[in-house]
Amino acid sequence: MQTQTKGEFGGIGIEVTMENELVKVITPIDDTPGAKAGILAGDYISAINGQQVRGMKLNDAVEKMRGAVNTPIKLTILRKGVDKPIEMSVMREVIPIRAVKSRVDGDVGYLRVISFTEKTFDDLQAAIAKIKKQVPDDKLKGYVLDLRLNPGGLLDQAIYVSDAFLQKGEIVSTRSRDPEDTRRFNATPGDLTDGKPLIVLVNGGSA
Template identity: 55%
Template sequence: MKVRLGQWRYTLLIATAFASGLVIGGTGHWPLHQAFADDSGNTDIYQELKIFGDVLQRVRAEYVDPVNDKELIENAINGMLTGLDAHSSFMNAKAFKDMQIQTRGEFGGLGIEVNEDKGLIKVVSPIDDTPAARAGIKPGDIITALDGKSVIGMSLNDAVDRMRGPPNSKIALTIKRQGVDKPIDVTLTREVIHIQVVKSRMEPDGIGYVRLTQFTEQSDAGIKAAVKKLEQANGGKLTGLILDLRNNPGGLLDQAVAVSSDFIPEGEIVSTRARHPEDSQRWDARGHDILDGAPLVVLINAGSASASEIVSGALQDHHRAVLLGTRSFGKGSVQTVIPLPGNTAMRLTTARYYTPSGRSIQGLGITPDVLVRETRDAPANFGGEREADYSNALANEGGTNPTHIPPRTDLPPALKQLPDKPPEGFPAFDLTKPDTTDFQLIEAREAIKILASKKTVSQE
């Protein structure tokens, strides 16, 4: 069985469906009498199924235009699943294949991750070095039209189909952005997306920087190789490391556990609690600290979700890292991808996950140890929609009370003195000049210096 924990949204292949969860084998279908075995006392279900059959037949016979039976059934199944929560859905054969392609870290499209909520197509995050990122599309943007055609009333699947197309072909997106009065028109050129999930470079003062864009099959190996390369470039040891998980939407659960284990030698990383206690699980660290105790700062924001929150929560609970940035997305549920006949599949929310201290992140997210806003005028919860804002979002249940978690007492007081927003006149963020325009990164470097100074004093 291969374990995946979810990206919390629809990802374009241009817009390709990236299902989340635990990938399991089996046929994925059961006899009707078995499916309702637990509800043997509820005879109403059979009456409801009869109504469904009557509606299906009436639509087939009397709808104004001829209908496709396969599409009707798929729409009905998808409606049943999407009505449960924001992450359960049906995948037709193409969507299921797209999901499998994306977990390998390569797919075609615009490089934009979107979700549907209350009839709106919302951008969750652009992927680094893709047409969407280069065009300046931001988390929280609402796509209102595609090639001039309104998406109102359009399903997410339909919007995805319209955004698909051959490489080098163009598509125009009309976007509504919070704080901007007029619609923004952006023309993108489709291309094959090769996701470089790990990027690294040396920062000043012997500080290493590693950005992880998604949790794919290459993530853990990429982190290890990047840290080794940075250490070699700095004479064998780093002053500290900045791990950038901003706008990282998540991915494979086993990779989240492995990346956490790169810095936590032992102890719990994450646990899941399902409807049936026997289906609950726990994952422990199985590695060693590749930094050998050097300071670690993790950057998070509202686009950090799912597997990113597992890693952030584990590092925070084990006091192995300082989290800096803004509150994360709050996707604390697990989806199981169940294969169905015809090379289709369903993704079904089957559990909630919890940090080592027992916190449920669902709907709440991870609060950073040091709040640092991206821009001067951004509120503390800057970043657009979060999990709790979605229709039918799961409740936060079963965990420790987040309002009674003891504050960390192991942090140097100087960390709390770092400014929580850029000064007046700070330049706007420029992707090509992160060293001088990325305020959160600048403060992360300062945090590393403070932590390194404390470590030196303690050793003396």
């Protein structure tokens, strides 16, 4: 939980999925140990520290790649066009977790909030500013805020994110048996989207 809310961990900086019982690299994150070591999108990791990946769940494989900063990890990589497995040693570093991902889809700005960490609101502000630079205001029709599979996190960050899209009204309140412990959080004037339409996506995995 501390890793999720603080927004960083010790690792090598690659986004992965599971395919054919192997860990497939979706993309190495720029300026991380994985990228510097030469790991490429499309590579398959077949072993971690000598242990075969086949039979592992994705989460278990990811946990094995994480660890204390400045400790090495040995990977066996299968790469298309290369006959023999590639043996690679990579030193773990602090990897910032991207709390918000964004893109422009035609004339709509897409914002995916992955979790509410210490950096979520700052990342959201940066993502919206980036979208505004990419699409002129008169062309930008609105935004999609994707909260699907968001496990939650820090309450204050969830409040800041909500406030970013609201002009007024109560965002959330916490109540207890003692009335003095009741707290209410209200939206403040100002909307980062400048009043553009907003669609919010949630599912059963949204906290």
